Amino acid sequence: MYDILLQIPVIGMPVEDFALLLITALAGGAFGAALGALPAFIFTGFVVFLGEGVAILQRELTGQVEAVPAGELAVGITGVIGFGAITGPHIAFAGGVAASAYAGKKYPEMEPDGWDYHFGKNILYAFGTKPDILAVGAIFGTIGMLITQVGNGIFINVLGMTPPTDFIAFSVFATAFLARPAFGYPLVGKPNGSGFLDMSPFEREEPRTATDGGEVPLEHKGRLATEPWLPHQYKWSGVTAIGLIGGILGGYIYIQTGSIFLGYAISAISLLFLNLGVEKIPVTHHITLIGAVGAVVFLPVAGSVVALIAAGVFGAVSGLLGELTQRLFYSHSGTHVDPPAMAIAIAMFVVAVLSIAGILPNAGYL
Template sequence: MILTVSTAVILLAGLLGGVLGATLGALSALGLAGVVIVGGELVELFVLDGTAVGLLATLGVDGAPVAVGPLSTVGLGPLLGPHVTFVGGVAAAAYAGRKETIDTGFRYHQAKQIRRPLFGRPWTMLVGGVFGVVGVLLGAVGSFLPVDPIAFAVVGSAFLARLTVGYPLLGRFDGGVLDMSPFENGAYWGDDGYETAEGIAGRHVVEPWQPEYYEWWIVALLGVAVGAAGAAVALLSESALLPFGLALVSLFGVVAGVRVEGYPLPVTYHIAFPAGVGALAIGGTLPVGILAGTAMGLTGAILGELSQRALYAHADTHVDPAFTSILLSSLLIAALGLAGVFDAGAVPYL
């Protein structure tokens, strides 16, 4: 990335976006990006004529999913994009959780608490800003790869934050990597033969990302249901970003602790996005698109669960399973595009 005036402005936006992510909390910042994306897509769908471009359209990440409306691109850009605000919020939580208790009601390690706003902690907010810039740079690198550059930046920066604050890269394993039975059995470090280490005594041996939704049959059900819905929305609106944005907006309900029939709202953006892309990239009739989108949604759900078991449940900080899933599913989508199964022109990473 050559340092020009425009580059400096983008890096400054990344700094401010990272601070914003720390201030609001990572999940709320991600929900805000969803509001902007949905608003932009709806404006384009119902108001504009499909030819508007404007200066705002230049603020996105090269290689990122193409936003139909200029306003949507702001939700993927260096000020509000997930690779900036969410990254800043995750890094700030990792830093703050290493130093203090930021939420006494949080059931897992404090460095995983990405719902909590961290306003009023200057050094923590600065860490968020620095990692916002890191997210911009990693997004630029990811634009040269056949993957979603935003997901690449989110996942890469999360590992970097984990190492920077002094935690193990992959966490502590006792038994199988995919084994959730210690959580089901109520096992804590220091009990039942599990040895303790500094800072982990009394914690769950395994900390599932979504405690109510990690069983494989539930994962598959969510994948099929959200995948089919995401595919339908994408086909009707001709936008893969609309179902993705709607799934992001639902994160406000997750942060607020909204429950339906006693269950919290699930995180589903890793299902909705590949479902939308797959539905649009397959071509053919509406039923074919929905079937392809449902298959990609199911794939995204399974990849998300595998990611949480391998990278989140045994670790100390938040490496987002959903964006890890999007990173992997985007690579699969790109491969299908290169193989001719998907329309390569409809795959945003090629």
């Protein structure tokens, strides 16, 4: 009875453990703001890579088959640190994204030379030790943790069912959307050209114009009318191609190692080169992860070759979802809303629904 009274409702976590998580999430969000959102996410990749490597070694030594407990992303280093309160994307990356949104309005003079988009979209920028920016990161990192814990808790502990999506990915873009009205940005923005999906204003290098016929606000002067998430990765054909490739690689890694998240980790680590300024490095963590899910879904019922082909298809679909969501929600406002997170959340929602309906044999890592 004493233990039950000390449980947090819905979340199903002892009060002391929740307090530990809450305090660490505050620090993790601030850590993401200090390092910058993208550098913090690259650390996610390194930690998950380490955790999955250790897990693979343990399985080789013990002969255990990969098994992810219901509601858990992974175990050990991967789950507690990589996807946990220290480098979890819903905490550290989310804190960094919110910090950039805040600084874009509060400190436009901090914008580095050579950054062409609104400063609120600069997720490469490390904000160091500025207290108010770190506080923003801490608050939004904590919100991301709460969304994830409550979301999973409702479905697992209250409804007794598989979560209908990846709540880490969901909270990454939910906190980013929350930051927009919180700091004075339009929630979606007004498209230029022929609509939300039209990237031709970017290709023509059309400048931003005032929506009311007056002067363009100072923060937008000289900026492009449409700002694609990745100038080197937005054409449908190229996105499909890298989706197929990344999906197959993520699927193959799972088939050979039993790790769903190792391909994701490698993709995240590869972004170090993008952060260092190497041009045209593709962003693929949403592709390799969902590709691995395709292999997880089809391997038990169709064999490795079909599973690998399914992984390529799943990866391509996830890549296209990322491109679709960036055109709808990233390109026309002034802050970063993460297309890979939106793609993962949507893809895993579909997988979960099809699994619940009995169409797919399992729900991947959910």
